[in-house]
Structures are given as C-alpha cells and as structure tokens.
Amino acid sequence: xxxxxxxxxxxxxxxxxxxxxxxxxxxxxxxxxxxxxxxxxxxxxxxxxxxxxxxxxxxxxxxxxxxxxxxxxxxxxxxxxxxxxxxxxxxxxxxxxxxxxxxxxxxxxxxxxxxxxxxxxxxxxxxxxxxxxxxxxxxxxxxxxxxxxxxxxxxxxxxxxxxxxxxxxxxxxxxxxxxxxxxxxxxxxxxxxxxxxxxxxxxxxxxxxxxxxxxxxxxxxxxxxxxxxxxxxxxxxxxxxxxxxxxxxxxxxxxxxxxxxxxxxxxxxxxxxxxxxxxxxxxxxxxxxxxxxxxxxxxxxxxxxxxxxxxxxxxxxxxxxxxxxxxxxxxxxxxxxxxx
Amino acid sequence: xxxxxxxxxxxxxxxxxxxxxxxxxxxxxxxxxxxxxxxxxxxxxxxxxxxxxxxxxxxxxxxxxxxxxxxxxxxxxxxxxxxxxxxxxxxxxxxxxxxxxxxxxxxxxxxxxxxxxxxxxxxxxxxxxxxxxxxxxxxxxxxxxxxxxxxxxxxxxxxxxxxxxxxxxxxxxxxxxxxxxxxxxxxxxxxxxxxxxxxxxxxxxxxxxxxxxxxxxxxxxxxxxxxxxxxxxxxxxxxxxxxxxxxxxxxxxxxxxxxxxxxxxxxxxxxxxxxxxxxxxxxxxxxxxxxxxxxxxxxxxxxxxxxxxxxxxxxxxxxxxxxx
Numbered sequence: 001x002x003x004x005x006x007x008x009x010x011x012x013x014x015x016x017x018x019x020x021x022x023x024x025x026x027x028x029x030x031x032x033x034x035x036x037x038x039x040x041x042x043x044x045x046x047x048x049x050x051x052x053x054x055x056x057x058x059x060x061x062x063x064x065x066x067x068x069x070x071x072x073x074x075x076x077x078x079x080x081x082x083x084x085x086x087x088x089x090x091x092x093x094x095x096x097x098x099x100x101x102x103x104x105x106x107x108x109x110x111x112x113x114x115x116x117x118x119x120x121x122x123x124x125x126x127x128x129x130x131x132x133x134x135x136x137x138x139x140x141x142x143x144x145x146x147x148x149x150x151x152x153x154x155x156x157x158x159x160x161x162x163x164x165x166x167x168x169x170x171x172x173x174x175x176x177x178x179x180x181x182x183x184x185x186x187x188x189x190x191x192x193x194x195x196x197x198x199x200x201x202x203x204x205x206x207x208x209x210x211x212x213x214x215x216x217x218x219x220x221x222x223x224x225x226x227x228x229x230x231x232x233x234x235x236x237x238x239x240x241x242x243x244x245x246x247x248x249x250x251x252x253x254x255x256x257x258x259x260x261x262x263x264x265x266x267x268x269x270x271x272x273x274x275x276x277x278x279x280x281x282x283x284x285x286x287x288x289x290x291x292x293x294x295x296x297x298x299x300x301x302x303x304x305x306x307x308x309x310x311x312x313x314x315x316x317x318x319x320x321x322x323x324x325x326x327x328x329x330x331x332x333x334x335x336x337x338x339x340x
Numbered sequence: 341x342x343x344x345x346x347x348x349x350x351x352x353x354x355x356x357x358x359x360x361x362x363x364x365x366x367x368x369x370x371x372x373x374x375x376x377x378x379x380x381x382x383x384x385x386x387x388x389x390x391x392x393x394x395x396x397x398x399x400x401x402x403x404x405x406x407x408x409x410x411x412x413x414x415x416x417x418x419x420x421x422x423x424x425x426x427x428x429x430x431x432x433x434x435x436x437x438x439x440x441x442x443x444x445x446x447x448x449x450x451x452x453x454x455x456x457x458x459x460x461x462x463x464x465x466x467x468x469x470x471x472x473x474x475x476x477x478x479x480x481x482x483x484x485x486x487x488x489x490x491x492x493x494x495x496x497x498x499x500x501x502x503x504x505x506x507x508x509x510x511x512x513x514x515x516x517x518x519x520x521x522x523x524x525x526x527x528x529x530x531x532x533x534x535x536x537x538x539x540x541x542x543x544x545x546x547x548x549x550x551x552x553x554x555x556x557x558x559x560x561x562x563x564x565x566x567x568x569x570x571x572x573x574x575x576x577x578x579x580x581x582x583x584x585x586x587x588x589x590x591x592x593x594x595x596x597x598x599x600x601x602x603x604x605x606x607x608x609x610x611x612x613x614x615x616x617x618x619x620x621x622x623x624x625x626x627x628x629x630x631x632x633x634x635x636x637x638x639x640x641x642x643x644x645x646x647x648x649x650x651x652x653x654x655x656x657x658x659x660x661x662x663x664x
Contacts (some may be wrong), residue, residue, distance in 0.1 A: 036435040054365050102419060106448070109443060114444045116449065122446065124449060128432050128437070131401075134401050134408075136409060137402065138405055138406035138411075139410065141409065142414060145391065145410070146413075168397070168405075169402055172397060172399060172402040223559070250352065331484075337580065338481075340581075340583060
C-alpha cells in the first residue's frame with residue numbers, strides 16, 4: 001500500500017507543492033463540515049429521506065478532484081456529496097438539494113442520492129449499484145472519439161465489485177483503451193456486511209484487476225497526498241492513450257451506511273483504529289510539519305465553517321420548489337407530454 | 341422510389357444519418373464486419389470504419405451504459421440490442437438511468453440516443469427471443485417508443501429518432517425484416533408521434549402496430565368483400581402517442597378494435613381504450629375490443645405460435661362477430 005509514513009518537511013522540494021496542498025486541505029474540510037452539517041440537519045428533520053455520508057472518506061474525493069483538470073468527468077454513487085463538492089459545486093446547492101429547496105442543485109427533483117453539477121464536471125450521482133461504471137466508460141469513449149484529453153473518473157464502493165456491471169465496464173474499457181479511472185472506495189463494509197464475508201478475494205477491486213489486464217493498485221485512502229499521487233499517475237496514463245486504471249482506496253466511513261444505520265455491527269476496536277487515522281487531523285499535522293503557519297491552516301478551516309454556515313442559512317431561507325416544475329424536464333421540449 | 345427490404349431500410353437509415361452527422365456512432369454485438377445477426381447493418385462497418393461502428397462483447401449493460409455516457413457528453417449513439425428480450429438484462433440502464441436522469445437533474449443531462457432492437461414473434465424462436473415488449477418501454481416516463489411496419493417508415497422514423505433530442509427505443513419487428521416496400525429517394529426523415537391512416541373505412545377503426553398492421557389491412561380487405569368497411573391506423577409511435585388521429589377516427593366510425601402482439605395485460609391497447617372511453621365515449625356505438633396474444637409466454641412450434649399471435653382470421657372474425 002502506498003502510504004505517507006513520514007512527512008517530507010522540505011516544502012521547496014515537495015512534489016505536491018503549496019497550492020495543491022492547501023487545495024487538498026480546503027477540499028477535505030469542505031466535505032467534512034458539509035457532511036457534518038447534513039447530519040445535523042437530518043437530526044433536525046430538515047433533511048428528509050436518506051443521506052449517505054462520506055465522513056472519514058474525504059481524502060479520496062479531495063485527492064482525485066484536486067489532481068483533475070477542468071473538463072474531466074466525475075461519476076459517483078449515492079454517496080456522492082463529497083465528489084460533487086470536490087468539483088466545486090456550491091455548498092448551498094448541495095444542502096438545498098438535501099433539504100428539498102428551490103436553491104438545490106436539482107431544484108429539489110433529485111435529492112441526496114442524485115447530486116449533479118454538469119457545469120463543474122460532476123456528471124451525476126447514481127443510486128443503483130454498478131450502473132454508473134458503464135456510463136462513465138461511455139463518457140470516456142466519447143472523449144476518445146472526440147479527440148479531447150478529458151478523463152472520466154468513476155467512484156464506487158467495495159460492494160459494487162460484486163455486481164455484473166462492474167465487470168462489463170472494466171472489460172469494455174480495457175479492450176477499447178478508454179481514458180477512464182475506476183476508483184473503488186473500499187470502506188470495508190457492503191452496507192451492513194463486512195465486504196470480506198461476501199467476496200471471493202481479499203482485495204475486492206485490486207484482486208480483480210488482473211482479470212481485465214489492469215495493474216493491481218491499492219492506495220491509503222485516508223492519505224490525501226497518496227491519493228493525489230496515484231491519481232496523477234492514472235490521469236497521465238489515461239491522457240496519453242494508455243487506457244483505464246482501477247484503483248482501490250482503503251478507507252473507512254466513520255458513520256453507518258445511511259441515516260438509518262448506526263453502524264453498531266462494527267467492532268469498537270476497529271472503529272477506534274480508524275478514527276485514529278482520521279484524514280483531517282492527519283493532514284493538519286502534515287501541513288504544520290511542512291511549515292505552514294498554524295494561523296493560516298486553521299484560518300482555512302474557520303473560513304470553511306463560515307461558508308458552511310452561510311450555505312446553511314441560504315438553503316434554509318430558500319423556498320420549496322415551485323409546484324409548476326412537477327411536470328417539467330421529462331423530455332427535451334421541457335415538458336412531460338406523452339400525447340397530442 | 342427504391343424497393344428495399346425492412347432489413348435494408350435499417351442500414352439505409354443509419355448510413356443516411358452517419359453521413360450527415362459525425363457525432364452519430366453505432367455499437368452492438370456483431371454489428372460490424374458480421375453485418376448484424378439479422379443482416380440489418382450490412383455495409384456500415386465498411387463505409388464508416390471501426391471507430392464509428394463498434395463491435396462489443398456480450399455486455400448489454402456496458403452497451404447501453406456506454407451509449408448513455410456518450411450521449412450525455414456530445415455524441416448521438418445508436419445502440420443495438422440483438423433481441424428485445426435482452427432489455428431485461430440492462431433494464432436498469434434503460435428505465436432507471438436513461439429515462440429518469442434528465443428529470444432528476446432538472447435538465448442538466450440529456451440523452452440523444454437510440455436503442456434499436458429486433459422485437460416480436462413469428463420466427464419460432466420461443467419465449468425468450470420472441471417477445472413483443474413495446475409496452476415495457478411505453479410505461480417508463482422519459483422514453484420515446486417507435487415501432488414501424490414498413491421499409492419507408494423504418495428509414496424515416498429511424499432517421500427522426502437519431503435526430504431526436506430524447507432517448508428513443510426503436511423496435512423492429514423481426515418477422516418483417518424480409519418484407520419489401522418502396523422507400524423515397526434521397527434523404528428521408530419522418531415525424532415521431534404521428535399515426536397514419538393506411539386504409540379508409542366507415543364501419544370500424546382498427547388500430548395496429550408493426551407486424552399487426554399488414555395483418556389488420558388484410559383482414560380489412562377480407563371484411564370489405566363481405567360489406568364491412570374498416571379503417572386501419574398504423575400507430576407507428578407509442579410515445580408520443582397520436583391520440584388526435586385515433587379519437588378523430590373513432591368519432592367517425594363509432595367502433596374501435598386494437599390489434600396487439602403483446603400479451604394481454606397492460607398492452608398498449610388498454611391505454612388507448614382508456615383514452616377513447618374517457619374522451620369520446622358518446623361517439624362509440626359498441627364496446628372497444630382488444631385483440632391480443634393471450635397472456636402466455638410465446639411458444640415455439642409453428643401451429644402454437646400462429647395460434648397465439650393475432651392472425652388475419654382472428655382479426656376478421658372478431659370484427660365480424662362484434663359488428664354482426
């Protein structure tokens with residue numbers, strides 16, 4: 001596993017650089033604090049339905065997003081708040097959508113599990129396991145056909161590796177040498193069940209890579225720098241015509257699967273071990289080791305918190321979606337008419 | 341006018357659209373050098389090459405997913421599902437993803453794509469390669485559904501489907517592939533959502549789709565010899581549904597028969613029957629009658645399959661008895 005066991009204190013010779021490090025820090029904080037706010041708003045009954053939080057998994061989203069170029073495509077699952085935010089979608093748009101408000105990214109038509117912001121390259125959150133792997137592969141086919149340098153990145157959980165669409169997409173991506181990166185966020189649990197109990201191999205994604213002629217890659221998904229470096233390598237490969245990559249990022253969700261799940265099936269020692277590897281305080285320590293001023297590092301967090309507060313206020317102030325949109329955008333004429 | 345078979349019409353339509361628009365790409369199993377298992381794509385690989393006419397593995401989820409991802413990023417893909425029965429293995433992509441995502445994202449993503457497939461019975465393939473599933477697609481908001489009955493309509497409606505900004509499911513009735521008919525010379529593009537009166541008549545309206553259209557016409561010809569005058573409407577498109585043509589026709593004749601290849605329950609004729617009952621009830625002179633395949637999986641033996649599908653004889657007899 002590629003890990004960052006020791007920080008490199010020499011910022012001048014750092015391969016990641018000051019700007020990217022601060023972007024990784026900010027992105028992880030934005031995800032952490034929006035997710036915690038989503039949790040709070042759910043408890044206040046202001047967020048309905050369900051939410052699937054990425055608390056503890058922020059480094060995966062941040063690492064890939066910061067290494068991306070504008071124009072690249074992100075596809076993610078119902079656990080997609082993190083990836084949508086990481087591409088730059090507005091916090092008020094995300095929180096507003098969770099709350100069913102007019103200001104939501106989808107005007108209240110999609111909800112938590114379908115966050116999308118095409119203007120930011122966030123091409124959708126897909127709530128049926130496996131579906132978006134072929135879709136992301138198709139976007140990569142499109143980029144290849146159109147001759148652009150765009151890369152399509154597809155995030156999914158460990159449970160997805162056991163559904164057929166995963167295998168169909170990997171095979172087709174490889175035979176067509178498509179610029180797509182499949183990122184398995186292995187948080188150790190398929191919903192409520194340990195992934196090892198329901199999977200024939202130890203590493204649910206990485207051990208399947210060889211079946212599709214791909215390299216077996218595992219990265220510490222709680223280390224934003226390690227994720228960033230692995231992402232850079234995969235982007236370079238995709239942009240140079242080298243074809244797809246499959247990356248397994250080992251991480252841990254600090255909460256249950258969804259709001260209905262307290263996660264009580266997880267051993268206390270396991271939870272404690274992973275909480276000790278929380279990516280946020282670890283990254284803060286690393287920035288300080290690199291010589292970033294504590295005031296600057298913590299100032300970013302204060303700014304993020306203020307932005308989350310402002311976004312919360314904006315979402316709460318936003319009205320419900322207007323009833324007139326109920327029967328709009330089913331078809332390209334803007335309406336829902338199926339007859340004359 | 342050229343005379344084409346239905347299978348030649350499919351290739352002609354795709355070629356017509358690929359020549360005019362480089363964003364049109366085509367993928368499916370055995371569609372390339374093999375020319376398609378029904379020989380509906382002969383010549384396309386040679387003319388447009390492997391970048392635009394892509395053979396795929398037996399991976400229907402990947403085929404339809406790839407079409408969706410390509411459509412939402414600037415291409416106009418045509419995906420072939422070899423048999424319409426195979427919609428069942430990629431129904432998530434069709435019904436949950438392609439059909440719903442425009443609405444769920446409030447219009448941020450959209451899918452100008454066509455899924456075309458060999459549909460329906462008559463070829464003795466048995467229950468898993470013979471279903472008429474146009475009603476499956478019809479019930480999903482967000483899809484358009486087309487099922488032509490002749491070569492000219494295949495060219496015109498497939499071209500219109502490829503140019504349409506919405507996802508279109510395009511059903512080709514496989515027992516019609518060898519049928520010949522005239523096709524207009526030059527570029528031919530028709531209009532989705534338009535039914536066509538293919539036979540005039542005064543006593544009853546028969547609404548049919550795809551392979552049931554020629555059967556309904558033949559039944560109407562026989563009935564005419566007996567002094568019963570029937571209109572036949574070729575629906576051509578289920579979504580959008582041309583209810584104006586149907587309602588106007590039924591108002592004139594006072595009687596409606598639907599001829600459906602699908603099994604009985606929830607066939608498209610039930611929806612039309614409901615619309616006509618609600619909107620021109622007082623123009624009706626008798627009950628609306630649906631002529632369908634029984635509610636069974638389709639059998640393969642010659643006599644059983646022929647018995648199951650609405651035949652010319654059954655259509656004529658049903659009309660005769662009900663008007664008698």
